[in-house]
Amino acid sequence: MIDRKHIGRVSGAHTVEVEKGRLRFFARSIGETNPIYYDEGAARAAGYRSLPAPPTFVFCLDLEKDNPFKDLDEMGINLGKMLHAEQSFTYHAPICAGDAITIENRVSDIYDKKGGALEFVVKDYTARNQEGTLVAEMRCVLVVRN
Amino acid sequence: MSTVDFETINVGEAVPSFTTDPISRSTLALFAGASGDHNPIHIDIDFAKKSGMDDVFAQGMLSMAYLGRLLTNLAPQKAIRQYGVRFAAITNLNDRITCSGKVLEKFEKDGEQLVRLELTAANQTGDVKLSGQAVIAVAKN
Numbered sequence: 043m044i045d046r047k048h049i050g051r052v053s054g055a056h057t058v059e060v061e062k063g064r065l066r067f068f069a070r071s072i073g074e075t076n077p078i079y080y081d082e083g084a085a086r087a088a089g090y091r092s093l094p095a096p097p098t099f100v101f102c103l104d105l106e107k108d109n110p111f112k113d114l115d116e117m118g119i120n121l122g123k124m125l126h127a128e129q130s131f132t133y134h135a136p137i138c139a140g141d142a143i144t145i146e147n148r149v150s151d152i153y154d155k156k157g158g159a160l161e162f163v164v165k166d167y168t169a170r171n172q173e174g175t176l177v178a179e180m181r182c183v184l185v186v187r188n
Numbered sequence: 189m190s191t192v193d194f195e196t197i198n199v200g201e202a203v204p205s206f207t208t209d210p211i212s213r214s215t216l217a218l219f220a221g222a223s224g225d226h227n228p229i230h231i232d233i234d235f236a237k238k239s240g241m242d243d244v245f246a247q248g249m250l251s252m253a254y255l256g257r258l259l260t261n262l263a264p265q266k267a268i269r270q271y272g273v274r275f276a277a278i279t280n281l282n283d284r285i286t287c288s289g290k291v292l293e294k295f296e297k298d299g300e301q302l303v304r305l306e307l308t309a310a311n312q313t314g315d316v317k318l319s320g321q322a323v324i325a326v327a328k329n
Contacts, residue, residue, distance in 0.1 A: 070218075070222070071250075072222075072250065072256075073257065074257055076260060076261075078265075089266065094266075096253065096256060097253075097256040097259060097260065097268055101223075102222075102223045102249075110224070110226075121227050121229060122229055122238065122239025122240075125248070125278070126247075126249065126275050128272070128273065128274045128275065129248070129252060129275075130271065130272025130273070131270065131271050131272065132269070132270050133269055133271075136266055
């Protein structure tokens with residue numbers, strides 16, 4: 043069982059730069075073909091400062107910290123037994139190449155179903171840009187199959 | 189750039205769907221690198237077997253990114269207000285994912301005209317892998 047003491051656990055803020063090459067690689071890996079995700083001229087013509095990060099990319103920014111699975115390790119969660127149960131994003135402003143995004147997260151709940159056979163961890167994240175603007179919020183629900 | 193006129197689209201109406209190429213091991217390896225999700229369960233068959241799985245399987249976020257393309261095909265990305273999914277089943281190797289959606293509701297909030305879409309990602313046999321919703325602002329002409 044995951045110790046419920048971890049509810050409220052805050053993962054310290056980390057800041058990551060949004061890189062053009064990485065955005066293009068991501069866009070390619072998901073089969074995106076719209077030129078605004080590859081060509082800065084096209085992105086600017088569409089009203090973005092530079093290449094926009096695709097809608098789910100903010101999730102990837104959190105994985106850029108030094109040891110992205112450290113929090114899970116410290117909660118005793120085995121990666122091989124974990125699945126993504128739910129994921130949601132609320133968008134407030136675009137994230138573009140060149141931005142420095144600061145991400146923080148908090149474990150907002152841990153609960154179980156089926157007599158503990160399934161345990162759920164709910165994490166809420168905020169992402170702010172270099173101007174301190176809240177650009178996105180996200181919620182990630184992980185399920186551990188015990 | 190919008191392929192759908194949200195001002196005139198009706199509740200219940202479907203938006204244009206698409207189907208991906210089959211998901212290969214290369215797809216998973218490239219997405220692991222591009223997304224930064226290096227969880228070996230998706231790229232290392234030895235690790236997957238040790239964890240009790242028959243083989244590696246797709247990152248949930250890969251299918252969510254595919255389904256996100258349905259949204260960015262429809263509307264400027266800046267118009268997307270919310271996007272969320274529940275992962276209903278594991279997406280396997282060789283699955284071809286069909287991303288589809290329909291209008292659930294049209295409403296106004298904080299002076300903005302919004303459309304709520306119901307979203308589904310399913311494989312070639314119709315097994316639903318992701319179900320979700322998105323809220324998109326209607327572009328003003």
